[in-house]
Amino acid sequence: MRTPQRGRSPRRASSARRRLLAGGTTLATVLALGLGPAAAQADTAQLPILVTVDNVRAHMENLQTIADYNGGNRASGTAGYDVSAKYVIDQLKRAGYKPKKHHYEFDAWKQHSTPELAVTKPKEREFTAGDEFNTMTYSTGGDITAAGVPVNPDSAESGCAAGDFTGFPEGAIAVIKRGGCTFAQKTQNAADAGATGAVIFNNVEGTIAGTVSRLSDIPVVGTTDKVGADLLAVGGKLELRLKVDAEVVTESSYSVIAETRGGKKDNVVVVGAHLDSVEEGPGINDNGSGTAGVLETAKQFAKLGTPKNKVRFAFWGTEEQGLVGSTKYVESLSDKQLDDIALYLNFDMIGSYNYGRFVYDGRGELAGSLRPPSGSAAIQKTFEDYFADQGLVSEPTEFSGRSDYSAFMAEDIPSGGLFSGGDAVKSEQQVEYYGGTAGMDFDPFYHTPDDTVENINWDSVDELSGALAYSVERFSKSTLPVNGVAPRTLHAPAQAGNEFDRQGDLWLR
Template sequence: MTAGDAAFVHLRALQAIADRNGGNRALGTPGYDRSVDYLADTLRRAGFRVETPEFPIVIGGDSDTEEESGSRPAGGTTRNVIAQTTTGRPEEVVLAGAHLDSVPVGPGIDDNGSGAAALLEIALKLGSAPPVANSVRFVWFGAEEEGLLGSQHYLRTLSAEQRRDIALMLNADVIAAPNAGYFVYDGDNSNGGGTTGPPGSAAIEKILADHLASLGARPAGFPFIDDSDYGPFVNAGIATGGVFSGDSGIKTPEQAATWGGRPGVPYDPCYHRACDTVANIDRVALDRMLDTLAFGIGSFATDLGGVPSRNQRTTG
């Protein structure tokens, strides 16, 4: 069984949770709470110390249409999930993050069960006490679909020194689209259209891009446009990167010639729809993206490479 196959087992579990709880795993629903429990229980059985801190739901703006996100719960609390290795330098944290919530209209298996399941499987394979130089922290964020609330709250709860302890952030959001693209975040904004990442982001881009290419998927850069949980980390001055298979954007003929798939249609035609089920997953993309994330986590847990060390870092 490949790591992608193992992650698909977790995706089936998330689908079953949605099926038993109104068809979704959205903020403020039993489906989301059961998703948190599934991750936390699985990690604890593997020996991780797991925290599921609550944070208040404070919603503003209208980043999603009502058709996509449904009615927005106001007030109350939701939870992030946090697990960290007991080994490695705690002042040089390699943080891997993914959002766990879906939109209310569907189970959210590509968006973002795919990233959540990939990081869960990487954590299980790595183990809670691996022989690493730098500690690895996994964080599954709540309320991303309502405006990156979980990642924003997470960083707000850290002191300046705790933020400085984070060497880098690797984001996993929508990594198995059925008409997949193979994107890595454009750390130096060399393609334009986004924000230049903090120092070290270009080094992350190169590590991930080179590994994706070694798997037979020629990568393209995707700009930092503050549309996923990487955004608060970029804004805090933390080196950031990650992989992305595309969502509502349209695959071009040139991309289809490079990657395969269908030109002129979205990377994920079921993005923010009820059909975002396990049947919506590209198993090849899931395997490649998971492998790339695992390689990046392992590389930086061993050696920060071109990412600034703690005494060189400044964070916002």
């Protein structure tokens, strides 16, 4: 397979300026050279130099080996996850940390057999699971054959209001268009109206990988836009069969947490990446890459001495089943402990094969972004300035709730981070920015058995791990632009015989 074009490394891009500073160049000289304050800070940072791509790669190769010998994946609840956690804990202990497991219980949704969706009347037709439809996670089980009744399908908010179901025949299967509100709300409205099942069809091309978050009252699946159009075309004689074989069971898992011994306890910088993979593969990009980047940063950070702000490194469990580990952790904190968190940095996929340099949208400028907490824009600017100093283009990416920053943002904690791209398609313009292949997904191996160390773009790992390391070092020193907390400045008390002679214009002695 053709390897994507490579961008130049941030380590190489500013090496000349780093050599100047290493040789004793002053800040004034740096400013005179036109590099500016941001460039000066980036070039004096030690951590991006200590965190090498070779060491990050070694962690990713070790996670690959763990998956290879433990069923081919590192999903929560498997031996692959447990051994991955032991690896992270051992590495942290070697660096001088005292890592702890944060245990939690959660409702795990299990699907026991392939779901079925078919037209039974007026003309039989079966749809293919995976290609044409998917079960919404946390759908309840059931096997129903009933009339299929469209619910206000011409509206962009189909099924979002109880009034959409006026006159809905009890016992029918609701056929609903995506958009306007959550799948859970549409499904609950259908159940309240007497529906025995729900089919939600996409409002854009492709299938839906969706969730109703908590166990639903009725079975629910999501289909492609084409399946939806075909169902609507049948008209009033439509009859459907919908079968889902699933249940919710209580399971337990854990995240791994480690923090610096020193630093302000009431101004904590939390740095996180999810440790688990999907069941389908080893998850070396998603999210062995983020795990490796954060782990190596933690190891090298321990060499820099006592930070001004405490830094807490988190390796989340059960992300792939609904951001469970990070959510349970945030829910376990007291109000005081939440207030002590200055900001959260998230790193979920930093080695995508056909990569981009994406910074989370702390300014809230993208249509798909949630409203970011105040201070998130400063985190975004920190990453953008770092990349600009390396001569590298970056772009914003949506704060859409797809990763572990979600629970922190819900508590109004400033958040940010990096992402190298997933299942979106790279444009011609983005090829100019990053190299690679237009018309291909940023990560064509996302959530597949081929998410392996062989399909990692090491330039992406190099560039994004450099930015990761820089952000940790920067915010460990000061979070002033994020939350208004300035670094402490200690002044020695005045000594006898060394007092001022004046107070303003007036002599004291």
